[in-house]
Amino acid sequence: MSTDKEKSSLQKITVNLPQETIAILKRLADEQGITATAALRKAIATEDFLRRETVNKDAKVLIKEPNGVTKQVVFI
Numbered sequence: 640m641s642t643d644k645e646k647s648s649l650q651k652i653t654v655n656l657p658q659e660t661i662a663i664l665k666r667l668a669d670e671q672g673i674t675a676t677a678a679l680r681k682a683i684a685t686e687d688f689l690r691r692e693t694v695n696k697d698a699k700v701l702i703k704e705p706n707g708v709t710k711q712v713v714f715i
Contacts, residue, residue, distance in 0.1 A: 690714060 656664070668678040693700055693714055700712040 664675050664678055664682075667682070668675045671678060671681075673681075689700060689712075692698055700714075702710045702712060704710070
């Protein structure tokens with residue numbers, strides 16, 4: 640549950656998203672058992688972290704599949 644201090648630091652914004660993006664957001668929330676708002680916060684925090692760790696440091700994010708194939712995630 641949010642405290643009064645946490646609630647006072649929140650700011651409401653309105654965004655327009657296509658139905659496909661809303662469906663993805665709802666799926667992410669459902670898969671994690673969290674609200675769409677919490678899923679959106681996590682997505683933003685993840686993007687921020689990955690950009691700080693890769694783009695700003697000239698590093699790479701790699702995904703290794705179970706079959707041993709490695710793919711690089713590229714941020715543009």
